[in-house]
Amino acid sequence: MIFLIWYSRKCCTCFTAPIVQSTQQLAGQDEELPFIDFKSIEMATNYFSQENKLGQGGFGPVYKGILANGQEIAAKRLLKMSGHGVEQFKNEVLLISKLQHRNLVRLLGCCIQGDERILIYEYLPNKSLDSILFDARKKVCLDWGKRASIIDGIAQGLLYLHNYSRLKIIHRDLKTSNILLDVHMHPKISDFGTARIFKDSDSRANTKSIIGTYGYMSPEYAMDGCFSEKSDVFSFGVMVMEIVSGKRNNGFYNPDRVSNLLGYAWDLWIEGKVSDLIDSTMNKIIPVIEGTRYIQVGLLCVQDSATDRPTMTDVVSMLGNESTILPIPKQPGFSAIIGLKCGDVANNSRIYSVNEVTITEIDGR
Known part of the structure; x- marks a missing residue:
């Protein structure tokens, strides 16, 4: 009624x-x-x-x-x-x-x-971030200054959700298609249909209803249904890697390195060539030190263990203060997945995603 x-x-x-x-x-x-x-x-x-x-x-x-x-x-x-x-x-x-x-x-x-x-x-005239970032013709407008500003804005919005809003909120489905851009290319987090409210005393929760998109979900959430603010931090880290590289984590392909984007970034980090991850199509030369710093922050956010990941308070501080000494990241979650296809995921879990469309299997309460 x-x-x-x-x-x-x-x-x-x-x-x-x-x-x-x-x-x-x-x-x-x-x-x-x-x-x-x-x-x-x-x-x-x-x-x-x-x-x-x-x-x-x-x-x-x-x-x-x-x-x-x-x-x-x-x-x-x-x-x-x-x-x-x-x-x-x-x-x-x-x-x-x-x-x-x-x-x-x-x-x-x-x-x-x-x-x-x-x-x-x-209405936001520039639509979603993924519609520009992953389009070879459109992404030329995303120079380094805009990309860094977008990352910083997403971080600020996520910090607000976790720490400063009236209700502590875990988004649970952060991805580039849920980041909208206004006329000035300022980012806005959208789609709160799967978000969860946390009490101040809560630090984590479990669910039998896994909701999210393959490639952005943290290991503990995808495998065990355990989510917390560190689950959002993992998703944020994936987006950082995508924004800096201009490549999708889902469907990433490199003929010499069969892995996903996180695995590729980790290999480059180990080899001391992480600056190779920076999108070469940007029409302005970017400070390699600054770009590498953002990649390192992204790697810290996607570490396999939730306890190793920084909070969004830490992330904002690391991005905004160049004098802050960054920790050395550990291996990312899912970076060792070799040749995994969406069909494999569908056959072995309750999470399905094709072409960024999220489909969720709902368990009865």
């Missing part, structure tokens, strides 16, 4: 009864999120036309739209059969509506009508 509360300003809030209850429990007060009716979203997106489609995620397509008042939006239309049910929808609405940081995407409203569940976000 859906409750609608109308105001004279011609907007309303819409939640199912459990969502209203959870809002009060989490926020301690009745905070409401603007509701946008389905018809208005249809018109804004030209009836979800292919021309307006911005991308396709594991939980549904995202469309650009322009509301009647001229405001540009991004509407994420959740697939009816995607597995992104009421709990995930409620999760994202509750979490992101309470998060305020320049490096987090802003939720503007939501819609529930019949089987339709839609999240309305601010």
Whole structure:
């Protein structure tokens, strides 16, 4: 049953009864999120036309739209059969509506009508980081200054989630396709449908429902369902390696070194040639010392043991203070995987991902 509360300003809030209850429990007060009716979203997106489609995620397509008042939006239309049910929808609405940081995407409203569940976000014209970083023609605009700024911004957003937001939040699905870029190429972390709230006294948790994308998940999470802020740190480290190198960790191929990107980076580190990892397509010469420092921070974040990885407080300090002496990294998690294919993963675990589309097997509670 859906409750609608109308105001004279011609907007309303819409939640199912459990969502209203959870809002009060989490926020301690009745905070409401603007509701946008389905018809208005249809018109804004030209009836979800292919021309307006911005991308396709594991939980549904995202469309650009322009509301009647001229405001540009991004509407994420959740697939009816995607597995992104009421709990995930409620999760994202509750979490992101309470998060305020320049490096987090802003939720503007939501819609529930019949089987339709839609999240309305601010529109970011440069779309997702992966759509630029892994496109040979587009990534030339990402010089070293922009890449370093993107890494720093992601780190700041993640530090906020872990340490400074009203609720300590573990994202659980950090990847380049979930990093959106605004008109100035500032990064914003998006997609909080799988995020989990931690109490101040919590340091780790376990789940039977493994949610994430192959290539970005930490070993302890992928294998045992154990997640913590160090799981997010691992995902961040993978993104650092991808941003500096311009290569995907998933599907990485080198004819002389059969491994993934993390394994390739580790081999170069051992050989003292880690600067070879830096993307050669950047149109400006970058300080090798600075680039190598970022790679070393990335390697520290993807160490196999969670206890060896730095916290995001440490990461921000290491990135922002060149005088900080960095520890020597240990071997990355999953770096020894040789010739592993997505099909092998599908046959041996509950985590499936093809072409960056995340599919999750949900265990009963």
